[in-house]
Amino acid sequence: MAVTLKEVAERAGVSRSAVSRTFTEGASVSARTRAKVEKAARELGYSPNALASSLTTGRTKLIGLVSNNFHNPIFLEVFDLFTRGLQERGLRPLLVNLSDEVDPAQSIRMLRQYSVDGVIVASSTLPPSFAEAFRDAGLPVVHSFGRYTTSPYVHVVGIDNIACGRMAAEALVARGHRRVAFLGGPPRATSTQDRERGFLEALGGYSDVEVSVTHAAAYSFDAGRAEMARLLRAPPAEAYFCGDDVLSIGALSAISDAGLRVPDDIGIIGLNDMTMARWQNIDLTTIRQPLGEIIGSSIDLVIATIEDPGRHPETRLFPCRVIERGTLRPIPR
Amino acid sequence: MAVTLKEVAERAGVSRSAVSRTFTEGASVSARTRAKVEKAARELGYSPNALASSLTTGRTKLIGLVSNNFHNPIFLEVFDLFTRGLQERGLRPLLVNLSDEVDPAQSIRMLRQYSVDGVIVASSTLPPSFAEAFRDAGLPVVHSFGRYTTSPYVHVVGIDNIACGRMAAEALVARGHRRVAFLGGPPRATSTQDRERGFLEALGGYSDVEVSVTHAAAYSFDAGRAEMARLLRAPPAEAYFCGDDVLSIGALSAISDAGLRVPDDIGIIGLNDMTMARWQNIDLTTIRQPLGEIIGSSIDLVIATIEDPGRHPETRLFPCRVIERGTLRPIPR
DNA sequence: ATTCATTTTGCAACCGGTTGCAATATTCTT
DNA sequence: AAGAATATTGCAACCGGTTGCAAAATGAAT
Numbered sequence A, B: 001m002a003v004t005l006k007e008v009a010e011r012a013g014v015s016r017s018a019v020s021r022t023f024t025e026g027a028s029v030s031a032r033t034r035a036k037v038e039k040a041a042r043e044l045g046y047s048p049n050a051l052a053s054s055l056t057t058g059r060t061k062l063i064g065l066v067s068n069n070f071h072n073p074i075f076l077e078v079f080d081l082f083t084r085g086l087q088e089r090g091l092r093p094l095l096v097n098l099s100d101e102v103d104p105a106q107s108i109r110m111l112r113q114y115s116v117d118g119v120i121v122a123s124s125t126l127p128p129s130f131a132e133a134f135r136d137a138g139l140p141v142v143h144s145f146g147r148y149t150t151s152p153y154v155h156v157v158g159i160d161n162i163a164c165g166r167m168a169a170e171a172l173v174a175r176g177h178r179r180v181a182f183l184g185g186p187p188r189a190t191s192t193q194d195r196e197r198g199f200l201e202a203l204g205g206y207s208d209v210e211v212s213v214t215h216a217a218a219y220s221f222d223a224g225r226a227e228m229a230r231l232l233r234a235p236p237a238e239a240y241f242c243g244d245d246v247l248s249i250g251a252l253s254a255i256s257d258a259g260l261r262v263p264d265d266i267g268i269i270g271l272n273d274m275t276m277a278r279w280q281n282i283d284l285t286t287i288r289q290p291l292g293e294i295i296g297s298s299i300d301l302v303i304a305t306i307e308d309p310g311r312h313p314e315t316r317l318f319p320c321r322v323i324e325r326g327t328l329r330p331i332p333r
Numbered sequence C: 001a002t003t004c005a006t007t008t009t010g011c012a013a014c015c016g017g018t019t020g021c022a023a024t025a026t027t028c029t030t
Numbered sequence D: 001a002a003g004a005a006t007a008t009t010g011c012a013a014c015c016g017g018t019t020g021c022a023a024a025a026t027g028a029a030t
Helices: A005-012 A016-022 A031-044 A052-057 A074-087 A104-113 A130-136 A161-174 A190-203 A221-229 A247-258 A291-307 B004-014 B017-020 B031-044 B049-059 B074-088 B104-113 B128-137 B161-174 B191-203 B221-231 B245-257 B292-306
Strands: A062-067 A092-097 A116-124 A141-144 A153-157 A177-184 A209-213 A238-244 A268-272 A284-288 A314-316 A321-323 B064-068 B092-097 B118-122 B141-144 B155-159 B179-184 B210-215 B239-242 B269-272 B285-286 B315-318 B322-325
Touching: A005 A031, A005 B239, A016 A031, A052 A221, A052 B049, A052 B292, A062 A074, A062 A104, A074 A092, A074 A116, A074 A291, A074 B074, A092 A104, A092 A321, A092 B092, A104 A130, A104 B141, A116 A130, A130 A321, A130 B322, A141 A291, A153 A161, A153 A291, A161 A177, A161 A190, A161 A238, A161 A268, A161 A284, A177 A190, A177 A221, A177 B141, A190 A209, A190 A314, A209 A221, A221 A247, A291 B118, A291 B221, B017 B031, B031 B118, B031 B210, B064 B074, B074 B118, B074 B161, B074 B292, B092 B191, B104 B128, B104 B155, B118 B292, B128 B141, B128 B191, B141 B210, B141 B292, B155 B292, B161 B179, B161 B191, B161 B269, B161 B285, B161 B322, B179 B191, B179 B221, B191 B210, B221 B245, B239 B245, B245 B269, B292 B315
Parallel strands: A062 A092, A062 A116, A116 A141, A141 A153, A153 A314, A177 A209, A177 A238, A238 A268, A268 A284, B064 B092, B064 B118, B118 B141, B141 B155, B155 B315, B179 B210, B179 B239, B239 B269, B269 B285
Antiparallel strands: A284 A321, B285 B322
């Protein structure tokens, strides 16, 4: 079916090695042979079999892109950036949908069978142990959107969720709120734990501020809406830091159903700044997570680790900032 | 690094073929050798190299999943279903992000280099010629969300966009609207063309109904909002069929900004029924496209075509239906 | 126990490439 | 023009598997 090296060699009247070399960066071929080979290749429509060559070179240029977040709209942006970024660097994303799977063993086996050069775990809800299992299997791995650690065992790229929690706290206090709350995602998600911790930590410094904490069952609209609806049955806080934008939008929906107004009756600040947060009918004040940088850096890091497998694990955190929109009242002056 | 067949063979004290056979479905191995091999494999942590075996078997179980829709939230659902569906059938999605690329040549070359077994083009905006180029390159291909043709040149799985246009028209007329309009996506998208055609066709039967047509620049919130804002500068129609849900949501935003009410002042019906359409703060009346069926069927079809490359191209269309929510007034009775 | 049919097994060639090495060709010195 | 240095080329082995074929082993039948 497909044209092979051998056929090109025969047509060009050269050895197979010569053909291989013309298609290998930096190999030694004379201009004359190269021309002959390229002509033959063009006529035959030849392009080298990446998989066959991977057998000897040990590189497939395949990167496992593993995620379990197929329901949060921000992950469409994440996949867009990852696939584009990988493609630009000549790498191919082999997408793995973890759905409800939490045991890495299966994915590891599969990704090794396909000899991926590296793995990117893109998830804010998987525990560190998940990515670590890949590393233990000898695969270069980067955990994007993972948890910050001072002595990381795998590469982590993301944001400082604790600092974000603090930032949210300061934002609410600065706006004069004195009864605030955290409406977090699932308690098992490390991102939720850290955001909560930072939030409480910062508010510990304000003795006149009252804080409470609750959790939604998932990072989802429905969960956010249900939890806010529940909260509204008792007198609610003045302002909420929601664990994530999609949760915020759910909360906003519940608030509006209850006939309350944002930001006058209740203030909301989210986290992520997904595209939808900018939509004028949502207009969510939120903490922006620099997706582009996180993803670009993740890719660079996985490449660096492929080139130097002994590389020491590192954590790369990118700064976030508050994006002012309409769900939090302005800072009084 | 990785354990090879040879090492397992040595440890088990059998030939390499024996090992290969124990891992090949339906090959002839005695229970005794199989046991020995499996033991050795387990001890060594061996799992066969899928790429190496693809060299001789001619199958990689890799499927190219090609799309250019990385901004429409419904495509997150699409990727979720595709990746899960493929995984369940033992196939691996190699994701290709076309972004602005419209020339298939590059993608074709890449996918052939990786010897994908088949290709799924998941896009409602790419022209039929795009998928056809894959077929011409000898790759089994299915165009999901593609255009219906009576004599297809490639497999197409999707919905009957013309029928959907008609369905939307009937829905508006049934609700007593007499001044209606189509707010389409980009005019070059075949889905837009067909939906428009069906819409106009059906309304041709009602001499007392006034119709108009405009187009948004893209299937996006911003484009829908901008176009509706423009429309509102003149007296608008009573009800709009928007080319897609995300467009509808943009339109709703413009309508609400203008101080008009839905469905009292203006009615909206969308198309897709993406998750977000159900969100209570959107509550969009829309035409549901059966994603699960379309995607399941696409996968089955690409598999069937891999097994029988001579298979005659076919079109599979799935019925859509109107989902009643809050953006269209009820049918008067 | 012998013969014959049926499994099981290993050999060796092959899939489509790459690469170390030695042979050959080319270019540069003097 | 001869010799040395450098560049190019082809051979052959290898990457990690699969598979047709013939030999060896097993089992059934007589």
